[in-house]
Amino acid sequence: MAGYWLEHDSPEFGSAIDELEIIMHFYHGGPARKSLESMQEEFHQALKSLPKTKFLRKKKRLTLEIEGTFITGYEIERQSRPPIQINPVWVKSALNAIVESMPMLEKKFKKNDDFDFNSFKAYCTKKLSALPSTIEELQPVYDEVLSNKKAAFEKLDPWEKLDINWEEYHKAARTLAPEPFMWSVTDEFAPNGNDTGADTLELFKEWNNKNKSKSAMEFLSKLMRDWDIDIENPYSSEYSSYTYFQAIVGLAFASAKIRGECEDKLKKLADSTIDYRIRTISGDVGWEFKDECENKLAMCKSTIEKMA
Structure with missing residues (x-):
């Protein structure tokens, strides 16, 4: 006000x-x-x-x-x-x-x-x-x-509505994440729009400044330790499962946005976690956002598979 x-x-x-x-x-x-x-x-x-x-x-x-x-x-x-x-x-x-x-x-x-x-x-x-x-x-x-x-x-177009400073991202970032919703900071179904995905992006930005030559998988291991999630058994609880899924997908897009690439191990991991998430919501017929969630997950999965 x-x-x-x-x-x-x-x-x-x-x-x-x-x-x-x-x-x-x-x-x-x-x-x-x-x-x-x-x-x-x-x-x-x-x-x-x-x-x-x-x-x-x-x-x-x-x-x-x-x-x-x-x-x-x-x-x-x-x-x-x-x-x-x-x-x-x-x-x-x-x-x-x-x-x-x-x-x-x-x-x-x-x-x-x-x-x-x-x-x-x-x-x-x-x-x-x-x-x-x-x-x-x-x-x-x-x-x-x-x-x-x-x-x-x-009156703004979808990209203008995002109000993003593109200088903070890799020059190929918009090509790798080509849909405006993939850049949303408020869409719960966007890779970096939910709380976990947003935190993952910001923490990866900070980590990458000092670790440009290291694998993003090293960052993931550290992140999971910090968040008390067993990376070998991430589906042991609802909290662990959902946080793990959002962090993996968030990191795949964070890597593409910051580095202009997503390494193979991370791509495969993101692919499998999205598949797992789609399976878990497939029977939730009473959820009003089910179709939107599935559609956006499918778009994210397709986009990750095409990433350099």
């Missing part, structure tokens, strides 16, 4: 920036999801490097990463069921944090950048002062901005 409030009726400040991306990180005092304890520790270590900002001039994108200290991630989660509502106190605290970061943002600009930073700073300060104190006043603004965003989004 803080971002929507700033965006609502916003004037132009110059051509140097098309997008201001603000990421607010929250300390999470609760227990980590099983197998992700080390990632939680790394995240909390990363909080110490905040705030930080980056100006990508060619892309006209300014990014700001700050820590939200007015609440914890655990407290947010506790209040997210039923669906979380707009909280004016949180919105004001978030806007305060953004305004306080203005001096840091200002340092990123050069004299020849076409951007009126003083007007931008004054605008943000004014919006903070004018922030309503009730949900009833904020809700119409939220609805209007959301509606405009949805209308603009629907």
